[in-house]
Amino acid sequence: MISLSIYFGMIGPMQIALIVVIVLLLFGGKKIPELMRGLGSGIKEFKDASKEDDKKEDDKK
Incomplete structure (x- = not known):
């Protein structure tokens, strides 16, 4: 479920962690x-x- 804080322009640590994980899965560490x-x-x-x-x-x- 997408947090409401994204809609209000506040990105918290959980959202940043989720974005990092998705980027790592898509592109790989190298x-x-x-x-x-x-x-x-x-x-x-x-x-x-x-x-x-x-x-x-x-x-x-």
Whole structure:
């Protein structure tokens, strides 16, 4: 049963543990570091792109 706390935006320790277990079952322990590296680089690229957009908007003004 899904806890009501997820619906209110509060993720507790049980929900985090459940997510970790599901990820481990789906991808296995050896793939996790590779997935996290890819996620980190994706977030970095997104931040860099948003900073470039902000600079372009400031230049136009």
